[in-house]
């Protein structure tokens with residue numbers, strides 16, 4: 001089956017980030033023709049249009065990485081009922097210069113997580129709203145709100161919750177199907 005390159009964007013910089021553990025678990029369980037590459041966001045300067053006169057190397061590297069991929073996976077915690085600024089900044093960087101957005105038309109998927117019960121619902125839907133604004137084609141279903149996320153992983157960061165593993169496996173398959181549909185790939 002044709003290889004599909006998926007950029008993975010994680011909305012947390014924390015060394016022990018559970019979102020990153022979750023993203024790694026999704027990558028490990030995804031169909032083998034999906035190649036999930038983590039694109040790092042921590043070195044991106046805050047977006048400022050003045051920077052376009054001489055774009056920082058981090059902007060150029062980031063834009064090239066997204067442009068070269070065929071799909072995008074967001075895995076994020078929630079900050080104050082919204083998308084962490086880290087992730088919103090990355091989307092803004094990729095959306096400019098005007099007319100040269102690297103997002104437009106790419107299939108995408110959103111996974112949100114929380115330590116508590118709500119699964120990052122606020123961040124999740126804010127991210128879907130922003131994704132629509134940059135013409136990402138976000139998979140509607142299955143929706144992925146991972147609540148009590150830390151309890152699914154052991155000390156080594158490995159996924160230990162079988163039910164979460166089953167859900168993430170089904171999610172990965174559905175995302176592969178969504179990408180194929182959006183990119184009109186042969187079955």
Ligand SMILES: Cc1cc2nc3c(=O)[nH]c(=O)nc-3n(C[C@H](O)[C@H](O)[C@H](O)COP(=O)(O)O)c2cc1C
Nearest residue numbers: 012014016017018019020077078079080081114115
């Ligand atoms: C500024 C800030 C705001 C937060 N707001 C929320 C929130 O609205 N909802 C929520 O479930 N967790 C909230 N949290 C908890 C984070 O989800 C949690 O600390 C952590 O970032 C989870 O992701 P990580 O392990 O990948 O870093 C907040 C944390 C911070 C630092």
